[in-house]
Amino acid sequence: MNLSRLALSLGQSATLKLNELANNLKAEGKPVIHLGGGEPEEKIPGGAFSESKKLLDGGFVRYTPTSGTAPLKKEIAAYTEAHYGVKPGPKNIVVASGAKQAIYNFLVSVVDPGDEVIFPAPYWVSYPEMVRLAYGTPVVVRPRPGELLCSAEDIECHLTSRTKAILLNSPNNPSGQVYPESFIREMVEICEGRNIYLLMDDIYNRLVFDGLKAPSAFTFSKKPLHDSNIVSINGVSKTFSMTGYRIGWSVANEAVTQAMVKVQAQVSSCPSALSQAAAAGALREGDAFVEGLKKSLEKKRDVMVAELAKLKKVKLHKPQGTFYSFPDFSAYDKDSTKLSNLLLDKAMVVTVPGVEFGLEGHLRLSYCGSEKDIVEGVSRIRKTLD
Numbered sequence: 001m002n003l004s005r006l007a008l009s010l011g012q013s014a015t016l017k018l019n020e021l022a023n024n025l026k027a028e029g030k031p032v033i034h035l036g037g038g039e040p041e042e043k044i045p046g047g048a049f050s051e052s053k054k055l056l057d058g059g060f061v062r063y064t065p066t067s068g069t070a071p072l073k074k075e076i077a078a079y080t081e082a083h084y085g086v087k088p089g090p091k092n093i094v095v096a097s098g099a100k101q102a103i104y105n106f107l108v109s110v111v112d113p114g115d116e117v118i119f120p121a122p123y124w125v126s127y128p129e130m131v132r133l134a135y136g137t138p139v140v141v142r143p144r145p146g147e148l149l150c151s152a153e154d155i156e157c158h159l160t161s162r163t164k165a166i167l168l169n170s171p172n173n174p175s176g177q178v179y180p181e182s183f184i185r186e187m188v189e190i191c192e193g194r195n196i197y198l199l200m201d202d203i204y205n206r207l208v209f210d211g212l213k214a215p216s217a218f219t220f221s222k223k224p225l226h227d228s229n230i231v232s233i234n235g236v237s238k239t240f241s242m243t244g245y246r247i248g249w250s251v252a253n254e255a256v257t258q259a260m261v262k263v264q265a266q267v268s269s270c271p272s273a274l275s276q277a278a279a280a281g282a283l284r285e286g287d288a289f290v291e292g293l294k295k296s297l298e299k300k301r302d303v304m305v306a307e308l309a310k311l312k313k314v315k316l317h318k319p320q321g322t323f324y325s326f327p328d329f330s331a332y333d334k335d336s337t338k339l340s341n342l343l344l345d346k347a348m349v350v351t352v353p354g355v356e357f358g359l360e361g362h363l364r365l366s367y368c369g370s371e372k373d374i375v376e377g378v379s380r381i382r383k384t385l386d
């Protein structure tokens, strides 16, 4: 088969592969419990439904401007101002087909072959491969043993003259940890001082528990948005339970935004008009939906933590946000792939091996499903391992 070196070198998305596996097993009637998922079980907000229906009822579903429709950008601007302390104009926003495409647009727009993009482990599974897709070099910074968050010094000692960007996801998939204010402030200072980009993957940023708030990088910036080194990625997939709509966006300075629009214009023209209408409807509806989702996830987080505490040899940093936990199972098996396979074979529970997130010895267990599944899934794990 005549495939490109790039295609041959790319790894599969472990999480999407496991989703497919879980769905196939369920379709075969197997009593599988999927603790590997990455989407809330809640229905979409009412505004998302009514706005997309309105467009559909009109009978015209057309291309939109490449960077997104004016009504959606208006909602994104208001949302960004309310939650991130900066008000973007239409020339600072690109609506994309998911946060994933927004990250890809950014990387392709700023990374030259051989440029380095730094991100801490544990990281979202797609970061290394997306950096490679842009012909960049992923540079992974690992936390100290037993920790899930790097320090600013850990990041600093990986900076080189080829560093183009630092990529952060807070709260973090898979660990659920929130980077503290002091860390984010230092990252902003480093990036502004060296004139490199700070990409904040803020996709879970509103899903934070215990009265905490994930700090917004913009609040520590000394630069106005039109000159900013910060690029914020966001979307409706997680916070509004709209994964299937595929709407994400970027907020960045105008030059980077223009480059990202060019990339998107040549790759996908624009995101779906129906999905953009739905996303505007969801954002317009305001905070009630997000607050409800957050409350429900916080309760499920507590159930997950209580169930995991029953395992004899698991170590857990309590998740502060998202809908993932990332317990250390290394006392059972240091090889997370082997352990994940064992749990699928013996307990029919789908988990994601920590090695896929750059941190061996852990498993990612999601708590976005039903409480019943969380209790039953972890109980099966316990029976298998203890």
Ligand SMILES: Cc1ncc(COP(=O)(O)O)c(C=O)c1O
Residues within 6 Å of the ligand: 038, 097, 098, 099, 100, 101, 124, 169, 173, 201, 203, 235, 236, 237, 238, 243, 246, 247, 248
């Ligand atoms: C950290 C992180 N960033 C980005 C995304 C992509 O989001 P979207 O579904 O909007 O493309 C995900 C999805 O799992 C994620 O976990």
